Amino acid sequence: MLHTAAPIAEHHATVDDPVIVTEKLSKTFSTGGTQQHVLKNLDLTVERGSFTVIMGPSGAGKSTLLYALSGMDRPSLGRVTVDDVDISGFSEDRLARFRRDHCGFVFQQIYLLDALSVMDNVMAVGLLTSRDKAAVRTRADELFDLVGLSAQDRRKFPSMLSGGEAQRVGIVRGLINNPAVLFADEPTGQLNSEYGRLVLDLLSRVHESGQTIVMVTHDVKSAARGERIVYLRDGSIAGDLDLRSHSVDDGERTRAAVGFLAGLGW
Template structure:
């Protein structure tokens, strides 16, 4: 299977002088095309920092990140921004929507920079995405007029508007109730089944259990991995137990 993402001995430090510490301490890892992976670990373990490094959102001190054959460390900020906008999608715990735009306009925003003459076509794609995730009737709503689960669905639509090769999610269900969280994971699983690679940062064993491979981090390094068969909607309790057993085993 072709490698989508390669992290090679990534080091990222924060702080100055004697307070400086490596949040990522020589991390090496790979993600294949179409793979569904999770990164787990306690607060401060480096899991979100790893996601930002792999997506080119943050620079690294040493090592390299290769995405779809391109070495991110050799790219300028404008080139990185274009790469993220056209080939990556991002879903965060709290979607960062613009308050002066309605839901539809927030969704189409990432696609407008290169396609200002195709507003109608982009809007139609957005409406199809909204229909798919169950918010087709909310396009004119302000972001304050929808629930957290609906806003997260809108965030997924925005992440998909440019047909990305990979979706990054940082605690995408962290602010949702259990029912909404399950529905969001169903949507992400469907997206992955269609060939889009997905990487999720999470502390939730139920979220991680929906993925195929879980990387566990402690103190800036990956200390263990757990592989699971592709989720088929069966034996969820058994999958969660495998995740929690591994967490107990490595002490996180």
């Protein structure tokens, strides 16, 4: 099954409540006088409550797209609108405020602050948007309970955690401010298969509760947790697959994803 521009148009047509909209999004890097066009006139809409997976070969622009969508980086041309707010021209500080209010992040390298305890890693982000410490603490405890980290774990420092535990803390941190979108950049990239599965299970549960997720991954099994796969090649969307009609439980969704990717030369 080969998906080209046509399914994209079909997909756009089905979006009733977009949370992210890009219009002719382009990103160009200049290195030593050479210009590299990483994203080219990219139009993309992400539906609220969806689980969108971005895939593509190395250098396709996956992470660049993720960070452009999340306000981590500004586009060279075009627009990015999140929650009806055009963030394309925001200053660095305004983008930072935008990120704390609208975005959650789960990184491949996890990036916990090693001088802070597990709880403080989460509280530090939660307190960016709320001065009600008790409320933030309660929210953090709920999320820790959700990801299965005990009260004892919450007092630990990152160096005392396994990779899987650390990434669960990363997920709690990403969700602490009830973000409009949770951005995950290769969240299982540095984990063994068991921890990777645990983290994906968590993301699925979070999504089931209504959380919008945009995830970059190289892994087909991870991609099959999503509802939609956007495939990038050379800075453009080469394919876009809606997986919602495929069941997760019997492996149908994985097979659909494999077929889709195979058709794109994956």
